[in-house]
Amino acid sequence: MRCTMGRVNAECSRCMCEDHLLYGSVRLEDGAPASKATVQLWGDSNQILTVCDEKGKFRIPGLCPDGKTVLTIRKAYYGTMLHILSVTNSKMSTVEVKLKRSEKPYIRKHPSNKVRHEGQSVMFCCKVQCNPPPDKYFWYHNSSLLDVKTHGYHSSLVLRHLQPQHAGQYWCRASNIAGSVKSKPATLTVIALGAPSCNPKPESHLIRLPYDCYQNLTQSFYYNVGKCPVAACSGEHDPEPRCKDTAAYCCGTVKLEERKISCTNYMLPIKVVSRCGCQKCVETKTIVRGHALAADNGEAMRFGLIFMSGKKISMTGYRGTFSIQVPADIDRLVLTFVDRYDKFVNTTKILPFNKKGGSVFHEIKLLRKKPAVTLDCSVSNTIPLGAIESQSPIAELEIPPNSFYRQNGDIYKGLVKASVTFLDPRDISLAPAAQSDLNFINEEGDVLPLRTYGMFSLDFIDEATKESLSAGQVKVFLDSAQVKMPEHLEKMKLWSMNPETGFWEEEGDFTFIRSRRGKREERTFLVGNMEIRERRLFNLDVPESRRCYVKVRTFRSDRFMPSDQMEGVVVSLINVEPMSGFSSNPRAWGRFDSVITGSNGACLPAFCDDQQPDAYSAYVTATLGGEELEAVASFPEMNLNTIGVQQSYLNKLQYRRSDHEDANVKKTAFKINVAKPTPTVPDEMNGPIYPYENFKECEEASFSAGHFRFYRVEGDSYVYNTVPFDEDDPMSWTEDYLAWWPRPLEFRACYIKVKLRSPQEITVRSRNTGGTHPQTVGEIYGIRDMRSTRALDHLGISAVCLEFKCSGMLYDQERIDRTLVKIIPQSNCYRESVNNMLQEYLVNHLPLAVNNDSSEFTMLAPLDPLGHNYGIYTVTDQDPRTAKEIALGRCFDGSSDSVSRVMKSNVGVALTFNCNEKQESQQSMFQSLQNSPGDPVLNNMSMGRRKRGRGQRDILFGLHLFNKYRKQRIAPPRKQWQKNLQFSGLD
Numbered sequence: 001m002r003c004t005m006g007r008v009n010a011e012c013s014r015c016m017c018e019d020h021l022l023y024g025s026v027r028l029e030d031g032a033p034a035s036k037a038t039v040q041l042w043g044d045s046n047q048i049l050t051v052c053d054e055k056g057k058f059r060i061p062g063l064c065p066d067g068k069t070v071l072t073i074r075k076a077y078y079g080t081m082l083h084i085l086s087v088t089n090s091k092m093s094t095v096e097v098k099l100k101r102s103e104k105p106y107i108r109k110h111p112s113n114k115v116r117h118e119g120q121s122v123m124f125c126c127k128v129q130c131n132p133p134p135d136k137y138f139w140y141h142n143s144s145l146l147d148v149k150t151h152g153y154h155s156s157l158v159l160r161h162l163q164p165q166h167a168g169q170y171w172c173r174a175s176n177i178a179g180s181v182k183s184k185p186a187t188l189t190v191i192a193l194g195a196p197s198c199n200p201k202p203e204s205h206l207i208r209l210p211y212d213c214y215q216n217l218t219q220s221f222y223y224n225v226g227k228c229p230v231a232a233c234s235g236e237h238d239p240e241p242r243c244k245d246t247a248a249y250c251c252g253t254v255k256l257e258e259r260k261i262s263c264t265n266y267m268l269p270i271k272v273v274s275r276c277g278c279q280k281c282v283e284t285k286t287i288v289r290g291h292a293l294a295a296d297n298g299e300a301m302r303f304g305l306i307f308m309s310g311k312k313i314s315m316t317g318y319r320g321t322f323s324i325q326v327p328a329d330i331d332r333l334v335l336t337f338v339d340r341y342d343k344f345v346n347t348t349k350i351l352p353f354n355k356k357g358g359s360v361f362h363e364i365k366l367l368r369k370k371p372a373v374t375l376d377c378s379v380s381n382t383i384p385l386g387a388i389e390s391q392s393p394i395a396e397l398e399i400p401p402n403s404f405y406r407q408n409g410d411i412y413k414g415l416v417k418a419s420v421t422f423l424d425p426r427d428i429s430l431a432p433a434a435q436s437d438l439n440f441i442n443e444e445g446d447v448l449p450l451r452t453y454g455m456f457s458l459d460f461i462d463e464a465t466k467e468s469l470s471a472g473q474v475k476v477f478l479d480s481a482q483v484k485m486p487e488h489l490e491k492m493k494l495w496s497m498n499p500e501t502g503f504w505e506e507e508g509d510f511t512f513i514r515s516r517r518g519k520r521e522e523r524t525f526l527v528g529n530m531e532i533r534e535r536r537l538f539n540l541d542v543p544e545s546r547r548c549y550v551k552v553r554t555f556r557s558d559r560f561m562p563s564d565q566m567e568g569v570v571v572s573l574i575n576v577e578p579m580s581g582f583s584s585n586p587r588a589w590g591r592f593d594s595v596i597t598g599s600n601g602a603c604l605p606a607f608c609d610d611q612q613p614d615a616y617s618a619y620v621t622a623t624l625g626g627e628e629l630e631a632v633a634s635f636p637e638m639n640l641n642t643i644g645v646q647q648s649y650l651n652k653l654q655y656r657r658s659d660h661e662d663a664n665v666k667k668t669a670f671k672i673n674v675a676k677p678t679p680t681v682p683d684e685m686n687g688p689i690y691p692y693e694n695f696k697e698c699e700e701a702s703f704s705a706g707h708f709r710f711y712r713v714e715g716d717s718y719v720y721n722t723v724p725f726d727e728d729d730p731m732s733w734t735e736d737y738l739a740w741w742p743r744p745l746e747f748r749a750c751y752i753k754v755k756l757r758s759p760q761e762i763t764v765r766s767r768n769t770g771g772t773h774p775q776t777v778g779e780i781y782g783i784r785d786m787r788s789t790r791a792l793d794h795l796g797i798s799a800v801c802l803e804f805k806c807s808g809m810l811y812d813q814e815r816i817d818r819t820l821v822k823i824i825p826q827s828n829c830y831r832e833s834v835n836n837m838l839q840e841y842l843v844n845h846l847p848l849a850v851n852n853d854s855s856e857f858t859m860l861a862p863l864d865p866l867g868h869n870y871g872i873y874t875v876t877d878q879d880p881r882t883a884k885e886i887a888l889g890r891c892f893d894g895s896s897d898s899v900s901r902v903m904k905s906n907v908g909v910a911l912t913f914n915c916n917e918k919q920e921s922q923q924s925m926f927q928s929l930q931n932s933p934g935d936p937v938l939n940n941m942s943m944g945r946r947k948r949g950r951g952q953r954d955i956l957f958g959l960h961l962f963n964k965y966r967k968q969r970i971a972p973p974r975k976q977w978q979k980n981l982q983f984s985g986l987d
Helices: 428-433 486-491 647-653 692-699 836-844 880-893 937-942 957-970 977-981
Strands: 015-028 038-041 048-051 057-062 070-075 078-084 092-099 103-109 114-117 122-125 127-131 136-141 156-159 168-176 179-182 186-191 206-208 222-224 249-263 266-280 286-294 305-308 311-315 321-325 334-338 347-350 358-366 373-376 381-385 395-399 415-423 439-441 447-462 470-479 493-497 504-509 511-514 524-532 537-543 547-555 570-576 589-596 602-607 617-624 669-673 689-691 708-711 717-721 747-757 763-769 780-787 797-804 820-825 829-834 857-860 872-877 911-915 946-948 954-956
Touching (some): 015 070, 048 057, 070 092, 078 092, 114 122, 122 186, 127 168, 206 717, 358 880, 373 381, 428 570, 439 504, 447 602, 486 537, 493 524, 504 524, 504 537, 547 617, 547 692, 570 602, 602 692, 747 880, 797 820, 872 880
Parallel strands (some): 114 186
Antiparallel strands (some): 015 057, 038 048, 122 156, 136 168, 168 179, 168 186, 305 311, 305 334, 334 347, 373 415, 381 395, 447 537, 470 524, 493 504, 547 689, 717 780, 763 780, 946 954
């Protein structure tokens, strides 16, 4: 060994320069001194040269500044820094190093499912984010580790000349010095040569026909139009495999067959799926919308900033609303909401979204910041952690004297404005305000859940300059009396949240001490140490291994048909633990989870127990676009056919809807004991509770398997499309000239406001046919029926906002069609007046539709978005439900820029009809629609619950559901969330 400077040491391992002295300073990202950081020579991990003092300083004699000496500087929870000593002839040199917090590997993009034919090639990829970058990757096939030498993989895995034995699940594991992470498994399907990748035979799919199209042959209002399941298939792919295929291929409709259905006085055309095949997937966009509101009183966070991966991507509006298009390259949407007015705690949320496209609505609950108190940093300060006035704090923070320091690392001396906001799990109303999704990644790389004993956010500010301050050596004293499950005492840890990944990372352990501060009674505390630096959100948590999944399905109505299931519904579960199995306060919650329903429902993670059925309980709710869905009733009696669970298991789960003991409570939640299924009991092994390891069985469970149900309280409304389309699933769109929505990336909703003079509420129909396009002229696009809403302030007046098909380009984007729209009240009515501005517009934009029949109104739909002055309301959006909801809200309000849930019958009206009173013996069209498939109209007398109407005619119980729907639109502001979950089991 030769040295260009100095001499070789006795071990011949390095060069030494006895007359050289190295001074160093190590700081953290926020400027704080990196005390206890270790300094070593690169490549020699066994020998520590020195350890930094409390000021982050170190001093090392004898190192040679020859441009070859490399130092390795490490500190727990921070990344390793390598520093090369620069060449100098001076006998003294200095080094300044700044350490960045180490980041555990985090899967930003998981490998995706692939379908290939035999002989083709495929590539799976893991997109990993961390500091430092991953140094190792491992790929597994059906849990067997693949040999890296054989496959030559790194962050991507390539398989060529595929054979049937290659089929199965593939996943990766990435590691760095901070830890490991595992990806979600991706499924590879290998199809035999010559075999179709899609089943050409469509599945059964029933749609409801118009009220005047009862089918005598099937004795039903339902018709099977078929459906192609939206699943990946093997199409044309590039010779060289890629992480993301150039084009995605899906099974879809390749052939439609037109049929005619006999209705009263007319024939109804309908398009039926006759063949499925592999084709390019429908291109969609994924949107996340919502409101950011205060958890205590619903105050909007106005003009708040929204961050993703540390970058500002959007803002909330004046009413706290926001809309974000989800990037295609992420699987986990992590958003941080920052209030520029400093009223609310910075809130990081993990928002689930529909990967198939479309819009999902989330309500973001924000915790209001506690008022700041003034601290004297020269003395010890104690801050209680607890938000329940009548109960003792869960924990306390103890800040020693002179613990605060500035961003440059200098000790701060002065007054500190301290705001400490605690999310108390004993207050169940705050559960939706929980940050992130309470998950962490363990040493093996698995994502596991946490049970919280409280979260707290810290803000320390220089009272004079408003500079943010850090603090070191802060102690947390957790009262062990607040931890009722003894096994949790030993597992308790202190965690901080990574705002970019949304995962919680361990900050430190707790130790036991007894009876501090001279209190008379013997008390035990868990004590943990923490440093308050760049992260300001902390959690008192324990990992929990007793886990299950709860199966939930959501429906458009209380008929609970498989074809009526809704996608894109946000289903939320609050774990409340423990119940009677343990000695604990049952008003404490443990975690909060939300999942989006797909075509087969949703599986929600929950804590469960196989020894004590009532050890863990859960509250479950469901919302669609901010509207709460109803759970199935549990009182006065439980109907197994509507709840969807076997009787024996249902008794064990103790299903209770929120109004079980108080009819005044809303019906939008249910409570269960999350009793883990017993393997030896067959009735418990088929849902609705699944062991954690049986997630796939839960996801793929058949409709007949046990599940819980929510349903939408639909009003007296009806939608018929000649070409069937599921608005919950944009990928179900089919290319056809008669498609109601011409483009799957842009949805334009149109409504017309109709006023009716009548003592009764009247159903009004819009019949929409092709008007000017040669391919569709005279052909029906669809039918809409809607019952009017009675005016509260005017007797004998009602109004209806009725959807019609907008004019515009058809799917081929070559020629415009002016839709021919007929507005037909389904009663003895005559047209009294037409909005003057609308009439003038139609006259000036020929051709003009003929209006010889005074009992209806016909127009060629306007091409322009006219607005409230015309009584026409048009909204274009990337999601059909959102477009319709906004347009409908504007129509109710009679405005072009604001929305309402109260029908204003005299504002923004397009048409006015005068209607005579309908005879009492005349049956409402919606009464007949309550028949289940296969039940004739004449059998109404035997259909379960019903109540008597006027004239002693039978009216099914469900016929007036729309009255409740209207009441929702005219109801006063909702009660606080916690009042909606009043279960006697919590008292």
